[in-house]
Amino acid sequence: MSLTIQFPKTEYVLLTMPEPNILLVTINRPKQYNALSSSANWELHHVFNWAEQQDQVWCIVLTGTGDKSFCAGMDLVSVADDKKENDATVSLATMPPTGFAGMANRRTSRKPVIAAVNGYALGGGMEILVACNIVVATEKSKFGFPEVKRGVVIAAGGLARLARSVSYQIASELVLTGRIFTTQEAKVYGLVNEVIPNDANVVDAAMVYAKQITANSPDAVSLTKQGLLLALELGSVTDATENWLESSEATAWRSGYNLAEGVLAFKEKRQAVWKSPSKL
Structure with a gap:
């Protein structure tokens, strides 16, 4: 099913909406194993900014074209070419403020992102994964920093996120050795939610989670993700909770349509009919 929505023009990613309220973002650089150049990073930055403003988008699934690689990280060939051409030191000046892929650093999107991994997730590809809410991967996939x-x-952005996701010792091993590890290891470390067979469709598997999410109140989901982000950023549980519940988003949720609808639907023993946040 495809919904009518005006997608922005893109060169490095494909945008579709295969299910209601679910945006599928596909990195489309298969010859580079879906590695991202500076331009591709900026494009994803703009895509996620655009998606944040779309009332119809409640959840995002991110994947890579082909069956070899989700994202092999930064396109070092393009980085080396730029350095030689400009005779300048390689730096993060070409990276968007939101970090790798426009999401690994200062991304404060309230919309959940699910990664569908089929192949390599290396370097920046791992920075993407540790910034995602849910990760589904095939058995053959490989991971590494x-x-x-x-x-x-x-x-x-990925180093700090990894240190908050796994133990200090595991994080140290992975980033100091730079070794490649398997999907099963990633599952044990808590970096992957679900491992699926190699012959299964990883996007379809990710869509299962996305549809479970979009079956819920979109503003409750959005506010809950905000609470998760604040819990990571702030050291105190009390500070994180107070900042969360005193936010403008929490105020809108309390007075919004969906909270009242959810309670009424429970009382009437029926399915709730949610509205997009802009229609609250």
């Missing part, structure tokens, strides 16, 4: 092997560091 090989930056130290290339003389670079994990500087687009």
